[in-house]
Amino acid sequence: MFLTNTFGPWSLFHPRSDMQDYMLTKGAVFSDRPRTLPVRNISSSAYGPTWRVLRRNLASEVLHPSRVKSYGSGRKWVLKILIDHLQKDAESRIADGVQVMDHFKYAMFCLLVFMCFGEKYDEDRIKEIASVQRRLLLLIGSGRFDILGIFPRLGRLLFINRWKELLQMRKDQEETLMPLIKARLESANSGVGDQEIVSYVDTLMNIQLPEEDGKKENDGKLTHKEMRKLYDEIVAVVGPSPQPSQKGEEVESVINEEDLQKMPYLKAVVLEGLRRHPPGHFVLPHRVSKEVELQGYVIPEGATINFLVADMGWDPKVWDDPMEFKPERFLSNDGTNGVFDISGSKGIKMMPFGAGRRICPGSDLALLHLEYFVANLIWYFDWTTPDGYHVDLSEKNEFTFVMKKPLQTRITPRTEKLTT
Numbered sequence: 001m002f003l004t005n006t007f008g009p010w011s012l013f014h015p016r017s018d019m020q021d022y023m024l025t026k027g028a029v030f031s032d033r034p035r036t037l038p039v040r041n042i043s044s045s046a047y048g049p050t051w052r053v054l055r056r057n058l059a060s061e062v063l064h065p066s067r068v069k070s071y072g073s074g075r076k077w078v079l080k081i082l083i084d085h086l087q088k089d090a091e092s093r094i095a096d097g098v099q100v101m102d103h104f105k106y107a108m109f110c111l112l113v114f115m116c117f118g119e120k121y122d123e124d125r126i127k128e129i130a131s132v133q134r135r136l137l138l139l140i141g142s143g144r145f146d147i148l149g150i151f152p153r154l155g156r157l158l159f160i161n162r163w164k165e166l167l168q169m170r171k172d173q174e175e176t177l178m179p180l181i182k183a184r185l186e187s188a189n190s191g192v193g194d195q196e197i198v199s200y201v202d203t204l205m206n207i208q209l210p211e212e213d214g215k216k217e218n219d220g221k222l223t224h225k226e227m228r229k230l231y232d233e234i235v236a237v238v239g240p241s242p243q244p245s246q247k248g249e250e251v252e253s254v255i256n257e258e259d260l261q262k263m264p265y266l267k268a269v270v271l272e273g274l275r276r277h278p279p280g281h282f283v284l285p286h287r288v289s290k291e292v293e294l295q296g297y298v299i300p301e302g303a304t305i306n307f308l309v310a311d312m313g314w315d316p317k318v319w320d321d322p323m324e325f326k327p328e329r330f331l332s333n334d335g336t337n338g339v340f341d342i343s344g345s346k347g348i349k350m351m352p353f354g355a356g357r358r359i360c361p362g363s364d365l366a367l368l369h370l371e372y373f374v375a376n377l378i379w380y381f382d383w384t385t386p387d388g389y390h391v392d393l394s395e396k397n398e399f400t401f402v403m404k405k406p407l408q409t410r411i412t413p414r415t416e417k418l419t420t
């Protein structure tokens with residue numbers, strides 16, 4: 001859970017009860033069998049021409065499999081930072097264990113920044129970007145500004161302080177990001193700087209936006225046994241863990257993308273994590289583009305539909321022991337990774353990335369990063385809990401769903417194999 005939730009930038013922002021109220025006021029329905037909804041007939045109100053162009057650009061340029069591969073140097077850079085941070089923290093907190101969430105968040109953020117701007121910035125710069133983005137997302141997610149969207153003109157007058165706060169945040173964001181965008185564009189024009197990859201900013205240079213914006217339109221724990229199995233699979237593919245790096249020495253050997261393809265159990269663990277603890281309990285709200293009848297319900301045109309992503313993955317009619325963490329359910333009888341279709345094109349048993357034409361365009365990238373970091377971190381470190389500490393997997397909604405009580409873990413370089 002702490003891993004899947006670190007890797008997903010999206011989720012729906014309302015807890016379930018708010019969402020139900022919201023849907024009732026909009027005249028939409030909750031289906032008790034949501035997986036049968038005809039997702040392809042449903043479009044979202046936010047799907048305007050600008051968004052369509054940007055989404056196409058994102059999917060075909062930045063998130064295209066060939067491009068995703070080219071970010072390998074960024075992944076390795078981030079893995080080194082992560083291992084270094086974990087190692088340093090672990091050395092100073094041998095008894096209590098390390099709170100790993102912040103390290104994961106920081107590492108994933110470095111990677112996204114690298115993909116966006118094409119540069120490996122220092123820690124101060126990355127933290128500055130993270131702080132401005134996080135503040136914006138948390139405040140928007142809190143619903144404080146919803147009223148400004150519902151009554152745009154009146155809302156700005158009646159809630160002038162909120163409006164000013166929103167404008168100030170936008171300004172802070174621009175002041176932080178614009179210099180980076182300009183620097184990247186200048187270095188591209190002059191041919192200096194790190195041009196080894198094509199970043200998101202690079203791909204925006206040639207985009208023509210349409211003039212009009214889119215206004216019209218086991219209680220779920222990964223146990224030591226499973227970690228052991230995962231570790232054994234990793235060792236069978238890439239050999240024993242590398243020697244722990246000395247202070248200040250760079251991590252050299254890493255498990256690479258090709259090795260991951262030979263690790264079916266790893267893939268099963270990642271899928272099971274996404275099923276049991278999807279980072280988003282809903283996809284983004286979708287709007288019905290024309291009236292449709294579904295299992296006796298008429299869903300009117302314009303109704304807002306929300307898909308119960310988490311509940312689909314926990315449906316006892318579809319999954320055996322749904323609340324148990326059992327990666328084996330994704331393996332075929334011969335132990336290989338069966339062809340589980342996460343895109344839902346052949347039938348939807350779970351949809352952590354959504355489904356249909358608004359499916360998450362970052363799903364391949366997200367799966368690759370999950371596999372890459374899980375495999376490397378299990379290979380490098382032995383993970384145990386500090387004495388007297390119990391992992392609590394209850395969740396809270398914080399833009400994505402995260403652990404209510406952040407994971408505290410004792411991590412030691414693998415000088416010897418895991419004990420059972």
Ligand code: HEM
Nearest residue numbers: 007008009010283284352353354355358359360361362366
């Ligand atoms: C574990 C990681 C991730 C999860 C579980 C996840 C899940 C989702 C979900 C559920 C949606 C809404 C789909 C819908 O409305 O039907 C979505 C949309 C989106 N995701 Fe992801 N995502 C993840 C990672 C990423 C990454 C790494 C990127 C990009 C780098 C990304 C980019 C997007 C974009 C741009 C959309 C909006 C698509 C649209 O509305 O057309 N996601 N994601």
